[in-house]
Amino acid sequence: MIEINGVSLAYDVTNILSDISVTIPKGGVTALIGPNGAGKSSLLALVARLQPLQSGAITMDGLSVASTPGKVLAKKMAILRQDNHLGSRLTVRELVGFGRFPHSRGHLTAEDRKVVDEALMLFDLDDLSGRFLETLSGGQRQRALVAMAYCQDTDYLLLDEPLNNLDMYFARDLMRSLRRIADERGKTIVIVLHDINYAGTFADRILAMRNGRIVADGRPDELITTDMLNTIYGFEIPVTTIDGRPVALPFR
Structure with a gap:
């Protein structure tokens, strides 16, 4: 599992992340969602050691991301950057x-x-x-x-907005492949997504961020509600149910 404890990040006087503490269990798909500038990519970059920690600690299966040799981490996690x-x-x-x-x-x-x-x-x-x-x-x-x-x-696959540039067919196809990889091969996939309906359909768990903090954490059916999406995105988003799954309608 990935354990994030007391992680903050700032550039000059601008706070990017504020005291993030969360555990991501091993296996399955965890989606990071939230508005632009929420800190999703910054948090993923710290987990992937693409930039150094300023405070707090991150471990992956007990290995310190900050101090474990790169050769060891490269066999533990793979990262796709934006x-x-x-x-x-x-x-x-x-x-x-x-x-x-x-x-x-x-x-x-x-x-x-x-x-x-x-x-x-x-x-x-x-x-x-x-x-x-x-x-x-x-x-x-x-x-x-x-x-x-x-x-x-690797055991862990960290993907920062992998649906960029993909049309609907290939976006759906890629998410189906990632879901299959998690289910059939025991991979742990942490993925930054802007489309909350892909998160709701394919993720086991959603971490929602806003202003550098985690504001919600739970199953898709717990987070994809009009009240919760208003908390995350700051405007009212109708939600309906299709085939037993919540579906957000942000354009209505």
Whole structure:
């Protein structure tokens, strides 16, 4: 599990996160939701050690994120950031293969290639495997990046807005794949989402943030209510039920 205790973050005089303490259990899908500037990506970046802790502590299965060697953490968690700078002359297969670096140190084995093939198939990239990244759409590149993170074969998969650039078909397809990975392979997926209905459909648990704090924590049916969404987003959002699931209607 991921344990976050007393974590705060500030830039100059601006508070980004304020005394965050929460435990994310092992297994399943946990979604971070909230308005822009709520601190979702900043919290995920601290968990992934993309930036140093200023206060508090974060552990992953008892390992300190701050002090555990990078080689050890790279076999424990994989991270997909919002901003990724890629070499345009890489093929999709080469990019996905980079996910195996913590295991092979750049020299792919037959087992590594098998994992790459599996990731290409899982994320519907087989037909694109020989294409250069510069020839892909934004959505195709995004799927390749998720496949690379998956290919790292870690217990924890941390994804910061992976649905960026994806149309409805591939967004739904990606979320179905992530749900299947969590259920069938025991992965723990922590995902930042802006679409609360994807969170409600595919997540086991939702952490809602606002102004650098966690303002709600619970099952989708507990959080996707008009009153709770008003607390999170600051305006009234009607909620209906479809096939037994709460569905927010933010455009009504």
